[in-house]
Amino acid sequence: MSLERELHQLYERAQDGSWPGEQAAYSQFLRRKVRRGRTMAAGVALALAAVVGVAGMVPRILPNQEIPPVTPRGTIVQLPDKGLRLMVPDGWEIRRKLTGRAATSGGTAPSTVGVILTPRSGRPGGASITVTSDRRGTDQPWPNRRSDGRAYVLLERPGTATPGQYLIEWPTYCEEFQFSACAQDGRARVVVVTGDARVDDAKGQRQVRQAMKQLVTDMQPITNAMPASAPTIPAATTVLLGKGGRGRTAWELWIEPIGGTGPGLGIHFPWLERHRGTGRGGESLWPPGLQASGTLTATSCLSWARGSGLLVYGLARKDAAKVRIELVGRPPVIVPTFGADRPVPVVGFASPPLPPRTQLHRVVTFDAAGNMISSARTRWGHEALCRHVPGGAG
Numbered sequence: 001m002s003l004e005r006e007l008h009q010l011y012e013r014a015q016d017g018s019w020p021g022e023q024a025a026y027s028q029f030l031r032r033k034v035r036r037g038r039t040m041a042a043g044v045a046l047a048l049a050a051v052v053g054v055a056g057m058v059p060r061i062l063p064n065q066e067i068p069p070v071t072p073r074g075t076i077v078q079l080p081d082k083g084l085r086l087m088v089p090d091g092w093e094i095r096r097k098l099t100g101r102a103a104t105s106g107g108t109a110p111s112t113v114g115v116i117l118t119p120r121s122g123r124p125g126g127a128s129i130t131v132t133s134d135r136r137g138t139d140q141p142w143p144n145r146r147s148d149g150r151a152y153v154l155l156e157r158p159g160t161a162t163p164g165q166y167l168i169e170w171p172t173y174c175e176e177f178q179f180s181a182c183a184q185d186g187r188a189r190v191v192v193v194t195g196d197a198r199v200d201d202a203k204g205q206r207q208v209r210q211a212m213k214q215l216v217t218d219m220q221p222i223t224n225a226m227p228a229s230a231p232t233i234p235a236a237t238t239v240l241l242g243k244g245g246r247g248r249t250a251w252e253l254w255i256e257p258i259g260g261t262g263p264g265l266g267i268h269f270p271w272l273e274r275h276r277g278t279g280r281g282g283e284s285l286w287p288p289g290l291q292a293s294g295t296l297t298a299t300s301c302l303s304w305a306r307g308s309g310l311l312v313y314g315l316a317r318k319d320a321a322k323v324r325i326e327l328v329g330r331p332p333v334i335v336p337t338f339g340a341d342r343p344v345p346v347v348g349f350a351s352p353p354l355p356p357r358t359q360l361h362r363v364v365t366f367d368a369a370g371n372m373i374s375s376a377r378t379r380w381g382h383e384a385l386c387r388h389v390p391g392g393a394g
Contacts, residue, residue: 077094079114080223081111081113081375082132083170083224084133084220084225086115086218086220088117089215091211092119094116095116095128096115097116098116098132113133114131114132116130119207124197126198127195127197127198128195128208129196130192130193131191133189133191138167140153140155141153146216146217151169152168153167162195162205165195166216167190170189171189171224171225195209223376224294224375226374232345233263233346235257235262237257237263238255239254239343240253240254241255241346242338242339242348242350245353247305248271248306249269249309249311250271251268252268253266253313254266258283259284262284262285264282264283264284265282265296265298265315267311282298294317295363295365297363298313298314299313299360299385300313301385303386309354309386310351310353310354310385310386311351312325312333312350312363313348314348314349314350316346316348316349316373317345317347318345318347320349321368322335324364325363326360327354328360330358333354356385356387357384357387357388358384361377362375363376
């Protein structure tokens with residue numbers, strides 16, 4: 001329309017033209033441009049109609065196509081029980097998670113033990129990378145070192161041209177309740193990165209090998225593979241970490257000497273102390289156990305309160321800001337830590353009273369930014385804790 005308005009303006013100015021034929025020339029030019037503009041407008045309208053028609057067909061076509069799962073670039077995969085975090089290489093996706101059974105003191109529990117990655121585009125065909133861990137090594141030398149000093153080796157497959165298998169030294173995790181026996185086991189844990197591609201596809205093998213190397217380079221330790229030093233707390237330390245609850249279930253959490261064996265985690269129930277002259281419990285701090293799991297978890301049955309109940313409490317690393325207490329058959333309980341301003345290298349946590357016969361699964365801690373610090377199964381397995389006591393025990 002702007003072109004047409006400009007032509008009209010030129011035509012109007014030509015009405016007073018100073019040279020012969022100017023008006024006729026502008027009239028002829030205007031008629032020609034208007035006809036051309038109408039032709040172009042018709043063409044654009046047809047093109048837009050075609051585009052709208054195709055767009056209207058897309059929703060009817062796409063559901064009939066097989067759309068593969070897409071893993072966004074930079075997706076982080078965490079395997080807390082295996083102590084590792086990996087970043088999916090660009091162009092690859094998570095095809096499947098591998099599950100297994102992780103041993104606990106009370107039996108076994110489901111666990112994610114690895115992942116299988118495949119190319120997002122489907123090419124190279126037949127390519128995949130499996131990441132998991134194992135408690136075995138190799139008799140071959142470990143000639144390579146990551147930037148953090150951890151050794152790794154690429155094992156070729158004799159007689160084949162497939163990408164092979166990387167082994168990376170990884171710290172062995174020992175559950176708190178298995179620490180003594182586990183520490184005597186000389187087998188080291190390794191992360192295993194296994195590549196597969198067609199033997200006759202040399203280019204595909206190189207692509208798989210490149211993605212495998214990226215995984216080996218970028219993989220990071222988390223939870224039970226994090227290097228940590230045992231907290232040092234003098235034996236005579238007496239510090240109130242925090243208090244909570246109310247009425248009969250009010251509690252106080254202390255770091256204090258326990259049983260003459262050094263510092264311990266103490267739980268006080270003021271109502272019981274006032275009415276029965278008792279109401280204290282606790283357990284000694286075992287630095288190797290706290291170092292291995294990142295947490296120390298304890299429980300108390302509130303048998304003197306109406307309906308009884310279960311209190312879950314404990315200690316976590318100083319940088320822990322939040323604790324997720326995972327239960328069996330119930331939503332998790334998430335609580336903040338407390339005592340960060342106290343002169344000890346740990347913080348405390350405690351749950352609200354939980355129903356009798358609650359089953360604990362594990363305790364997971366996070367820092368202030370929401371990053372996972374530790375994940376440890378509790379020593380009770382899936383045992384139902386604390387029976388119901390109608391009206392309390394007095």
